[in-house]
Amino acid sequence: MKLNSIKKIGRSDFVNMGPIQLRQPIPTSDIELIDPFILLHHYGPYPINELNNPFDLGPHPHRGFEPVTFLLQGEQLHRDSLGNESVVKAGDVQWTTAGRGIMHAEGPTKEFVKKGGDLEGIQLWLNLPSEKKMMPAAYQHEKNEDFRVVTSKDKKVNIQVIAGELESIYGRIATQTPVNAFMVTARESGFYEVAIPEEHQALVYLIKGDVRINDTINLKLNHEQLVWFKQDGEGFSIEATAESTLLVLSGTPINEKVTSWGPYVMNTQTEIMEALRDYQQGKMGFLPA
Secondary structure (H helix, E strand, O other), rough: OOOOOEEEEOOEEEOOOOEEEEEEEOOOOOOOOOOOEEEEEEEEEEEEEEEEEEOOOEEEEEOOOOEEEEEEEEEEEEEEEOOOOOEEEEEOOEEEEEOOOOEEEEOOOOOHHHOOOOOOOOEEEEEHHHHOOOOOOEEEEEOOHHEEEOOOOOOOEEEEEEEEEEEOOOOOOOOOOOOOEEEEEOOOEEEEEEOOOOOOOOEEEEEEEEEEEEEOOEEOOOOOEEEEEOOOOOOOEOOOOOOEEEEEEEEEEOOOEEEEEOOOEEEOOHHHHHHHHHHHOOOOOOOOO
């Protein structure tokens, strides 16, 4: 396999978002976006209990992109204006296509708050091309145990195929554009070469542990945690130097102007103003608090 060259190495520093702190590897001062991926937040682990529940997000709108949650620890309740209500547990993925507009709310379930525990997850914003920004909204929730898995030859690396394709194994999530999303768990000394289509932009984000990428770059927690690859190869290699978890993302760039404001991601400022108006007029649906 011809390995992709490394374009940039990124940090995952903490930022303040209201009452919580979370890691934000995309965007940063060095990496504005990795088309088609607009934002990546790594939240938690937060200790949740009846006296401390900062991550209860009430009803709010989205338009023009796909907010995706990979829940790593804990338990969240999802509700939306389409009538969906589901409990998302550790390892599950919720993939919302906001399209022309959706209202949703998420936060730890009452049962989880009562018993207490750690909450941790990844929220990804995946852009939609202009011709799909006003498509009908949709919601997908897939459970951890239902994802298909590829295992390395040394049996030390498991790759959960969430979306896209790896070794002719296809993810259960339906995507609007060509996208791969893999959750990788590796034991110490585990090795695997991840195949990536040459037309994709690709990145790997270290959630925990310590890994070596392409036998050249070491990723460690609280240091550099993200690698963005050039589109000049067939994939990249992972070698774990400790028990590790990584998120691998790749996708065909949309190559369109991105204009965002708050929960809306569109192509022009006029479209942002239209989104604000449509939300105020109730055109994105209704969701009680």
